[in-house]
Amino acid sequence: MSEVTLNCPPAAPSAAAPAAVVRNYFTAPAAAARYATGRPSRQSRALELVAESLRECLPFGHALDVGCGTGHSTVALLPYATRIVGLDSSSAMLAQAAADPRIEYRKGHAEALPFRAAHFDLVTVSAAYHWFEHERFLREAARVLRPGGWLVLYKAGSIGRPECYPEFAPWLRDVLRARYPKVARNSEALTAEAAAEFGFSEAWCEVTPQRQTHTLESYVNNLMTHSSVIRVVDGGHEPADHARAWLRAELERFFTGGQTEFTTEIRVHVLRRMPAGGECAG
Numbered sequence: 001m002s003e004v005t006l007n008c009p010p011a012a013p014s015a016a017a018p019a020a021v022v023r024n025y026f027t028a029p030a031a032a033a034r035y036a037t038g039r040p041s042r043q044s045r046a047l048e049l050v051a052e053s054l055r056e057c058l059p060f061g062h063a064l065d066v067g068c069g070t071g072h073s074t075v076a077l078l079p080y081a082t083r084i085v086g087l088d089s090s091s092a093m094l095a096q097a098a099a100d101p102r103i104e105y106r107k108g109h110a111e112a113l114p115f116r117a118a119h120f121d122l123v124t125v126s127a128a129y130h131w132f133e134h135e136r137f138l139r140e141a142a143r144v145l146r147p148g149g150w151l152v153l154y155k156a157g158s159i160g161r162p163e164c165y166p167e168f169a170p171w172l173r174d175v176l177r178a179r180y181p182k183v184a185r186n187s188e189a190l191t192a193e194a195a196a197e198f199g200f201s202e203a204w205c206e207v208t209p210q211r212q213t214h215t216l217e218s219y220v221n222n223l224m225t226h227s228s229v230i231r232v233v234d235g236g237h238e239p240a241d242h243a244r245a246w247l248r249a250e251l252e253r254f255f256t257g258g259q260t261e262f263t264t265e266i267r268v269h270v271l272r273r274m275p276a277g278g279e280c281a282g
Contacts, residue, residue, distance in 0.1 A: 022131055022185050025227040026069065028234040029092045036070040036096035038221030040212060042156030043076035043126050046266045050152055051080055053204050053270065057150070060122040064144065066110050066137075067128025071097030078102060081122060087113070111136035118146045127155045130185040138190075138198040145273040151200060153190065153269040158222050160212065160262030165254045175250065180228040190269065200271040208266045216255040219262075220247045 026032060051058060060081040065074040068086035070093050077084050078100065086105045088094050094105050108114045110125075110132045123141050125132075141151050162168050192202040214222070223229055224244065233240050254260055 022183075024089060024131070025183065025230045025234070026090045026093050028230070029095070030240065031225075031230045031234045032070060032090065032092035032096045034221070034240075035093065035225045038218075039070075039072065039225040040156075040158045040218075040222055041072045041076070042158065042210065042212070042264070042266065043073040043154075045210065046126070046154045046156045046268055047076050047080060047124075047152075049206070049208060049266065049268055050154070050270060054150065057121075060150075062120050063122040063124065064113075064115070064120045066113070066123060066125050066141075067131065068097065068105070068126075069093045069128070071103070071105065073124065073126035074103055074105070075100065076126075077122075077124065085115075085120075111140060113140045113144050115144045117143050119144050120149060121146055122150050122152065124152045124154070129153050129155075129190075130187050132186065134186055134188065134190070135198075138195070138200070142199045142273055147274045149273045150203075151271045151273065153271075155265075155267045156210070157264035157266070158212075159226075160264035162254055162260045162262050164260070168254055171250070176223075177228075179246070180226075180232055183227045183231055185227075190271075195271050199274050202269075203272050204268070204270040206268050208268070210264050210266050211261050212264060213259050213261050214255075215259045216248060216251055219251060219255070219260075220244055223247055 026035065058080055061083065063077050063081035063084045065077060065084065065086045068074045068088045069090070071086055074084055074086035075098055082102065084103045086094075086097060086103060087108045087110075088105075089107065089109050091107060094107060097103075097105050106114065110128070123145055129137075145151065159172070195202055224233070224240070224247070229243060232238050233243050
């Protein structure tokens with residue numbers, strides 16, 4: 001495989017701040033049902049970018065998708081792996097996952113993966129890394145990966161910004177976040193130095209802009225899947241229909257043409273476990 005260039009912005013070491021105390025906001029059946037139908041599925045595009053870089057390794061024999069949620073990211077792995085396991089700690093989310101003969105869904109935690117050592121060729125995490133205790137997960141990911149296996153951390157953003165409405169950014173910051181504040185998460189970026197402590201070498205890191213068109217209804221459905229809204233709605237502080245009505249009323253100004261294009265980001269971080277003679281695992 002040819003050498004790839006790192007294009008991620010520099011980040012502070014992950015040990016610079018203590019890990020946040022996080023909780024699982026995706027355990028309610030109603031929240032899981034909204035996530036399955038309302039969260040935009042951008043995982044396929046992110047994995048296409050990964051596949052372009054790792055094409056010499058395809059297909060992977062056995063892949064693990066950690067924090068798979070309702071299975072969007074697990075299904076997106078089907079073109080790239082022969083056997084796939086989707087793992088999540090929420091039974092409600094797993095109950096919404098799409099079935100496939102090549103996919104097995106398991107309940108479990110990222111920090112204590114219920115698999116034997118050196119079992120997988122590929123481990124992926126889509127938009128869930130910030131919910132994990134990083135050091136324990138990285139130790140477990142290194143344990144279950146075969147020598148030369150790959151760890152892919154990626155996130156396909158879904159909120160974005162509409163370039164034609166500059167007033168959206170202050171609304172998001174001052175109005176939406178005032179009503180639905182961001183919840184605690186472990187947001188520290190994984191540095192090459194920290195990854196090396198667990199036996200990983202950094203292969204590729206990139207941020208790619210993407211555009212997605214939303215109607216007012218699809219964007220409201222999207223926001224209803226975010227932890228900041230779930231904490232309030234499924235925590236019993238506000239009925240879901242009230243939250244939807246408020247979001248529709250607030251967002252109407254940004255959909256005067258019926259639909260609006262939002263610019264989002266796909267962030268991809270590819271790491272390799274103990275390179276073994278330059279050969280791909282699989």
